[in-house]
Amino acid sequence: MTVLDELLPISIEMAKRNLTGVWNFTNPGVVSHNEILEMYRDYVDPNFKWTNFTLEEQAKVIVAPRSNNELNAPKLKEFPEMLPIKESILKYVFMPKRKVG
Template sequence: MYKKYIDPDFKWANFTLEEQAKVIVAPRSNNEMDASKLKKEFPELLSIKESLIKYVFEPNRKTPAK
């Protein structure tokens, strides 16, 4: 999304697992919270991706909309 909305010329610089281990104390964990109660209470609630696009990337767009 960053490349699409902010900087289309951005180049990713990946790092090794060893470099990551120096920065991050705990190993990676991809947990997902059950949001069914939130969705039931607030049906207008956007997904994380939709929220990021609407409230972060669109207002800070540096590239022309396609």
């Protein structure tokens, strides 16, 4: 997963440094669908509830089977300030929307 608020400024720095070639432009690490929903509940709407599909139910409503992948992005270690995906999602997506009180 990629948090563009964090990676777009890195792309500008990459251009300044003339870094070229194939880059997996993604935050390091993985995050699941349920983890995203939990963050939404915890930071935006404490009353939010969801129900997961079973694999059989999911297969009936999608065209192709889902895959879960983690892209290898060792070149981005050139930017040690980049956050792992879960931390980046919290910082750039959920913390700004956090409901207080």
